[in-house]
Amino acid sequence: MEKAVSSRRAFLQASSVGLACAVAAPTAWLSPAQAYAKRLPYTQLTDTEVETLEQLADAIVPGARKAGIAHYIDSQLAAPLDDCLLMIKYLGVPAPYKEFYQAALQSAHQLPLSEYQKPWHELSDSQLDTLTAQLASGAIDGWQGPPPGFFFFVLRADASDVVYGTQNGHETIGFPHMAHIKPVQEW
Amino acid sequence: MLRSARKVDVVVVGSGAAGSVVAAINAEAGREVLILEAGPKRTLTDLVSSQIHARKLKWSGAFVEEQGDLKIGHNFNSGYGTGGSALHHFAVWPRLHENDFTVHSEYGKGLDWPISYQTLRPYYDRIQDDVGVSGDALAEKWRPQGKAYPLPPLPVFAQGKVIAKGFERLGMHTAPIPMGIKSQAYKGRSACLYDGWCDAGCPIGALANPLVTYLPRAMKAGAYIQHNATVASVLHNSKGDKAIGVAYHDANGDLQTVYAKHVVLSAFAVQNARILLNSASDKHPAGLANHNDMLGRYLMTHPAQTVFGLMEQETQPHLGPTGGQLICHDYYQNKQQADDAFGSYQWLIASAAKPNDLLGIVNSRPDIYGKALDPFMRKAAKHFALMNLVGEDVARADNRVSLSAQKDSHGLPLAATTHNLLPETWSMLKRGVEQGKAVFKAAGAEEIWAGNPFGMHIMGGTVMGADSKQSVTDEFGRTHSLENLYVAGPGVFPSSGAVNPTFTIHALALRTAEQMLRDG
Numbered sequence A: 001m002e003k004a005v006s007s008r009r010a011f012l013q014a015s016s017v018g019l020a021c022a023v024a025a026p027t028a029w030l031s032p033a034q035a036y037a038k039r040l041p042y043t044q045l046t047d048t049e050v051e052t053l054e055q056l057a058d059a060i061v062p063g064a065r066k067a068g069i070a071h072y073i074d075s076q077l078a079a080p081l082d083d084c085l086l087m088i089k090y091l092g093v094p095a096p097y098k099e100f101y102q103a104a105l106q107s108a109h110q111l112p113l114s115e116y117q118k119p120w121h122e123l124s125d126s127q128l129d130t131l132t133a134q135l136a137s138g139a140i141d142g143w144q145g146p147p148p149g150f151f152f153f154v155l156r157a158d159a160s161d162v163v164y165g166t167q168n169g170h171e172t173i174g175f176p177h178m179a180h181i182k183p184v185q186e187w
Numbered sequence B: 001m002l003r004s005a006r007k008v009d010v011v012v013v014g015s016g017a018a019g020s021v022v023a024a025i026n027a028e029a030g031r032e033v034l035i036l037e038a039g040p041k042r043t044l045t046d047l048v049s050s051q052i053h054a055r056k057l058k059w060s061g062a063f064v065e066e067q068g069d070l071k072i073g074h075n076f077n078s079g080y081g082t083g084g085s086a087l088h089h090f091a092v093w094p095r096l097h098e099n100d101f102t103v104h105s106e107y108g109k110g111l112d113w114p115i116s117y118q119t120l121r122p123y124y125d126r127i128q129d130d131v132g133v134s135g136d137a138l139a140e141k142w143r144p145q146g147k148a149y150p151l152p153p154l155p156v157f158a159q160g161k162v163i164a165k166g167f168e169r170l171g172m173h174t175a176p177i178p179m180g181i182k183s184q185a186y187k188g189r190s191a192c193l194y195d196g197w198c199d200a201g202c203p204i205g206a207l208a209n210p211l212v213t214y215l216p217r218a219m220k221a222g223a224y225i226q227h228n229a230t231v232a233s234v235l236h237n238s239k240g241d242k243a244i245g246v247a248y249h250d251a252n253g254d255l256q257t258v259y260a261k262h263v264v265l266s267a268f269a270v271q272n273a274r275i276l277l278n279s280a281s282d283k284h285p286a287g288l289a290n291h292n293d294m295l296g297r298y299l300m301t302h303p304a305q306t307v308f309g310l311m312e313q314e315t316q317p318h319l320g321p322t323g324g325q326l327i328c329h330d331y332y333q334n335k336q337q338a339d340d341a342f343g344s345y346q347w348l349i350a351s352a353a354k355p356n357d358l359l360g361i362v363n364s365r366p367d368i369y370g371k372a373l374d375p376f377m378r379k380a381a382k383h384f385a386l387m388n389l390v391g392e393d394v395a396r397a398d399n400r401v402s403l404s405a406q407k408d409s410h411g412l413p414l415a416a417t418t419h420n421l422l423p424e425t426w427s428m429l430k431r432g433v434e435q436g437k438a439v440f441k442a443a444g445a446e447e448i449w450a451g452n453p454f455g456m457h458i459m460g461g462t463v464m465g466a467d468s469k470q471s472v473t474d475e476f477g478r479t480h481s482l483e484n485l486y487v488a489g490p491g492v493f494p495s496s497g498a499v500n501p502t503f504t505i506h507a508l509a510l511r512t513a514e515q516m517l518r519d520g
Ligand SMILES: Cc1cc2nc3c(=O)[nH]c(=O)nc-3n(C[C@H](O)[C@H](O)[C@H](O)COP(=O)(O)OP(=O)(O)OC[C@H]3O[C@@H](n4cnc5c(N)ncnc54)[C@H](O)[C@@H]3O)c2cc1C
Pocket: B013, B014, B015, B016, B017, B018, B019, B036, B037, B038, B039, B061, B076, B077, B078, B079, B080, B081, B082, B083, B084, B085, B086, B087, B088, B089, B090, B091, B092, B093, B199, B229, B230, B231, B232, B266, B267, B268, B269, B271, B275, B323, B457, B458, B488, B489, B490, B491, B499, B500, B501, B502, B503, B505
């Protein structure tokens, strides 16, 4: 059975190359990881927000910074609602989502400053673990904006998108990707 | 061909599961049919294999407010654009059971249907032959009467086999899931490749989505579909007893009118109710088809919960369709399993998984993060297993769609939804999940956990009934107030049963469409 399926897959993939090209041809989009590597400018998030986002996302899902988490979120916040690919789109939060991320990132920025009088990147490993655990538990005094536990959930999911949701991410953990039509942008 | 864009025989609002069937049957009977679809045009080439890109298919229209102890999860459960939600639905296609039609008279719960299973049975039989359903009717020992499936069942892979052992050890029975997915080529459409991309939409035509089933038939017969056309209201004559057309916002946001002899609302449960509520006029001050204050009421969602595990054996969780491989209805027929619990439930077993997204491996364990995450993901990539409990909701008048004080970009009130479960439904869910964990234990799982309860599918809000004082439409989906205004889709279900609704949506839509032809 598996052999028959795989030869049928090969045939159908060959015939869907045309489809993939039709979607792919005119654009030379970069993946978030490529955008990160090229240090492309952000259009929605401030430098402080990017810094907080990357520190936190990388602590929650290691590899998220390099996989381009900040470029991913920044590009999606710039997209019209119809085209937005963020998971928050179906979590019952009204658009625009920029307010959600900005309010949460502002509180997240304050968190290590008020706990340890240091920014995220100066925290020791154990301090980083403590604050990440606080965020995960949702119990943070003085937090403004979306509930911290919910923000943790959303950010963890976003970071997992760029780390595990790409073909490369699938394959890194030994999960066959088996696309019908490969996305033009890696994710 | 459409002669005029301003005046047609039939205007169909929404191009999803129900709308596509109604459009095809009417167009094939020689009627001029215009489908107005709020979302953008989508083709098979848009169905990119990525859980991230898949989100483009989700609802992007006016925000829906939600409250209650089990929210309906509108944006997750709804699609937008050609094919509607059905474009990326998973095609799990079981039939309702006979006693789903009589929950009020048999159990004193919710509402009865105005028709019996036997009335709907021939429509199920015809739809499954049209579309090509795969399954093993004999193995489904709980299955109500009906023709055998036209296609043999889909294969069972390692994950299914491992979990099935757990059911067997507890003396329970499983059968291949009846699926609107081809196990063999059928009517010119390809067979499934078992790669689990159904949530991103199946671009090879193996899965029965409207782009490959009824929309091509409708188009071939001359129906026309206009995208980015969001219907705002239904218009009626001066007496208020007939619909004369609809008003819609076009791609530029301009309000347009189209006149029609028949108006069919198939914009899914919440938006159908919203359109009717937003159609209030001097003749119908509480909204169209709402003379009895029934419009918007009896909103339902299937209470669902997932049991997950890491199995000792390799499970190949990447293989198979997203909807699952096996089904168990052992706890379906008896809706009153315990004094404090009510409702049927089914198990959908061994869904193909993906690493990311809400239904993905990573979000099954939101408590794992940091350094512990990667080892978990690597192990799960080989040993992950899951099954979904889909439970019955009870239709309650206070679970409803109403209009919000907030407005959309066109100045129209948003839909506000409230949905709470009865205590006995919560109890059914709790008992079911305990059973699921026991199954996984018996299957030899090394780790077992359950996700949070969630709402799967949306039904009700424009329920059908025999009594015009207690329902919005008659048994054919004709509104009681306006004889040529029809509602198609799960909004007309008076009870939810505990099976996925889309096979039933098709069967009912076929019945509605044929009644429309008789109505002249
Ligand atoms: C991820 C997912 C998996 C699913 N899996 C299954 C499954 O395995 N089995 C099953 O039975 N069911 C499944 N379902 C449910 C199934 O898709 C729906 O029940 C079914 O599609 C509803 O049919 P419908 O025609 O009423 O609505 P839809 O198919 O949603 O079509 C409604 C259309 O109306 C349009 N619309 C809305 N408002 C307006 C307006 N004002 N003007 C014009 N157009 C409008 C929408 O954009 C949409 O295209 C699944 C759903 C989802 C989201």
